[in-house]
Amino acid sequence: MTQEQKNAQLDALCSRARILPVITITDERHILPLADALAAGGLTTLEITLRSSHGLAAIRLLRKHRPELCVGAGTVLDGRMLARVEEAGAQFMVSPGSTEELLLAARDSVLPYLPGVSNASDIMRAHALGYRRFKLFPAQVCGGVVALKALGGPFPDVRFCPTGGVNDDNVANYMAQPNVMCVGGSWMIEPAALASGDWPAITWAAARALEAIG
Numbered sequence: 001m002t003q004e005q006k007n008a009q010l011d012a013l014c015s016r017a018r019i020l021p022v023i024t025i026t027d028e029r030h031i032l033p034l035a036d037a038l039a040a041g042g043l044t045t046l047e048i049t050l051r052s053s054h055g056l057a058a059i060r061l062l063r064k065h066r067p068e069l070c071v072g073a074g075t076v077l078d079g080r081m082l083a084r085v086e087e088a089g090a091q092f093m094v095s096p097g098s099t100e101e102l103l104l105a106a107r108d109s110v111l112p113y114l115p116g117v118s119n120a121s122d123i124m125r126a127h128a129l130g131y132r133r134f135k136l137f138p139a140q141v142c143g144g145v146v147a148l149k150a151l152g153g154p155f156p157d158v159r160f161c162p163t164g165g166v167n168d169d170n171v172a173n174y175m176a177q178p179n180v181m182c183v184g185g186s187w188m189i190e191p192a193a194l195a196s197g198d199w200p201a202i203t204w205a206a207a208r209a210l211e212a213i214g
């Protein structure tokens with residue numbers, strides 16, 4: 001698959017998702033009810049991070065039992081992790097930053113990949129390899145909407161998924177930027193709700209996040 005085709009795949013995936021919940025599983029028993037709670041609130045494209053040891057198992061479980069969801073892998077840090085998420089059945093990959101190793105390995109993968117960038121140099125390195133779609137991370141720290149406006153000048157063909165510090169108060173402003181295709185974040189998964197298994201609260205927070213972008 002060409003890089004252009006993967007960019008088109010990412011466009012379709014991100015515009016369908018609008019908000020990409022970033023999920024770190026700390027207890028295997030949370031996997032299905034958490035995914036169901038988010039889906040009930042309208043969030044059906046999920047990024048499962050490999051921050052915890054349950055990440056790969058969660059991707060496998062969701063692909064097997066929730067085929068209607070779109071399940072990607074986050075925190076993919078190197079080629080070895082990339083191979084594992086492919087094998088687990090992930091439908092897309094995301095990383096917080098980018099390395100040449102990962103950018104090259106992901107070009108050979110069938111999976112669409114959103115490399116993380118935080119500045120113009122990061123974008124230029126990946127741009128030279130054909131990448132046009134990025135995770136801006138950590139978005140708020142990188143300058144948020146002001147940074148997105150500034151990056152739109154030199155990179156008119158680039159679109160972003162800002163992640164890191166996005167919340168109900170700023171999400172609409174992010175989504176209003178012409179170079180934003182979707183946003184990512186964990187704000188709708190409140191730790192207290194997760195710990196107590198308050199799934200309706202998570203459904204409500206997911207729906208509220210979507211409502212915030214209209």
Ligand SMILES: O=C(O)C(=O)C[C@H](O)[C@H](O)COP(=O)(O)O
Pocket residue numbers: 022049051074075076094095096137163164165166184185186187
């Ligand atoms: O784990 C990764 O691979 C990351 O890149 C980090 C996450 O995307 C952010 O931690 C989400 O940001 P918050 O919504 O502010 O929690």
